Amino acid sequence: MSKLLEIALGLVTGIGGFLEAGSLATSAQAGASFGLQLVWAIALGVICIAFLVEMAGRLAAVSKHTLPDAMRERFGIRFFTIPLVAVVLVSFLVLASEIGGVALALQLATGIRFQWWAPVVAIAVWLLLWAHNFGLVEKGASLLGLVTLVFVVGALKLHTPLSQVAADLVPTLPKEEPAKYWFTAVSIIGASVSPYLFYFYSAGAIEDEWDESYLGVNRMVAGLGMGFGGAVAIAVLAAAAMVFHTRGIQVDQYEQIPLMLAQPLGWWGFILFVASLGIACFGAALEIALQIAYLVAQGFGWKWGENIKPGQAARFSLTYTVAALLAGLLIFTGIDPLKLTIFSMALTALSLQVTVVPLLIIMNDREYLGDNVNHWVANAAVLFVSVLACIVALVAIPLQLLGS
Amino acid sequence: MQVGQALLDQQVIDRNCEQMGKVDGVVLELGKGKPPRVFTLVIGGGTAARRVHPGFARWLVRWRRQWGPKDDHPLEIPWSKVLKIGVDIKVDLEAEHTPALAWEHWVRRHIIGRIPGA
């Protein structure tokens, strides 16, 4: 496949694949509660994830190692268990959130409560992974995910003041409800900098057999893909801001949320909202279940791969099977998917140090990357955002928990 | 070359480039008046767990003995079988015939293999 086509495909993946339960929920909540004020949080998260995704791709292309591979080898089994456990736990909660998102979309479409959809969705996720076609997962989900561009249409139709959006790229202090403001900011960053994004990306680079000649493609895909994806998230925030915040509407029920697109786009808005929610979350669920399996299998040296028959990589397949089914079970218990989503995003932000610092150390190791080690800007950007997110999360999460 | 860096926790592949596991342990041979020699590479059987926490490892071994394959013991690869040390460590063995894949076969036979489409 020509490099240009790869870039185009990567862009589509970035746009279509960026939005999922986490970014949808956190951006919508931010817009509804604080208008356009928190646009900077999305921008900060996007910058951070763009650097991280580029790093994961570069690591795979140059060293032919995936991230979990390299982490086990570089740090030894003892230190490896810490990020292993942290990422698996957090990813599991995010996976459950995604399944919850699909279930919610189905509830909005049919009226049947999300709990009953949870096992159906979990099995559907499993079935598609069982079909062992990585291309299908990677590209199919992202192409369909382009439906989320409807948020951009909606935000524009609502006459979102673009100059205000640009102005709010600069961080500002909250005028009211500071605990909720910072908690929401931190959840947004957690939603953008989800570890599953760069873990999955590194496995994908190996599955697609990238080498050093793909470094340019990698940079373009990471930068533009995440950038445009972030723009869609900003559109979600803007739509929520224009529909809810400007009218002072408090969102307490799920049935209200599609209003943000139904308002500007009518009946089609509602349909496309439900479709976007369902498709975006389903795609993310596929990727996260796979990513958990990649992490465990690569960390322990098991046979792995999404393009081979499940029986050929039995432990790997068992891992994503168990992950998907347990996550479905969690939603089946009736736990509020929206609350779970926002909480797991905040947890992601809190655990960023554990998930990101090992990657940074490896990215500066010449044994793995030769001359392609990190530029100091990349190190600084990622360190800054992750430390910031961690500190803010440490303060905001308890405050929010106490408050609610 | 450093033993820990080049050998420990590195991916091992067999002569057909199939993944066998990670090097969980390295056995050194000591001799009077001679430098220690790298003797065998050890894969699996709870070796890695011992490095994480010995108590956890003991519990794990008991659990594995109850459930799982009967031939679940560590695989010791003699140094003479090591073909190449690079991105992975290639060894002159056939993975399918070693206990390294004992659990893989067990999961395949008892769980994954029972589901249609595997």
Place this chain on the structure above:
Amino acid sequence: MPEHLRFEDLIGRVVRNSHGRAVGQIEDATMEPDGEDYLVTHFLVGPLGRMARLRAFLGELPTLRGLGIGKERDLRPLPWHWFDLTDPERPVLTSEAPVH
């Protein structure tokens, strides 16, 4: 004297000199080919204590180094024949090793 020992059991063990004073912790070992075999030439001994090891671990990040925190891994290669590994859990330096 044990004929075989597990290398990974040595990692992190405190090394004492012939006077019983702790001199560091074994972090790794260098090996050199000798025909078909690989022989251990030196054991790499690092600083004692958790804080020192944590600082060494964090110091590997160039950005932190640029900020002045942390430094290159402070490992001393000590020749293999300075070590008495009769008790692998308590490695000691033989009288061959200079006392410092």
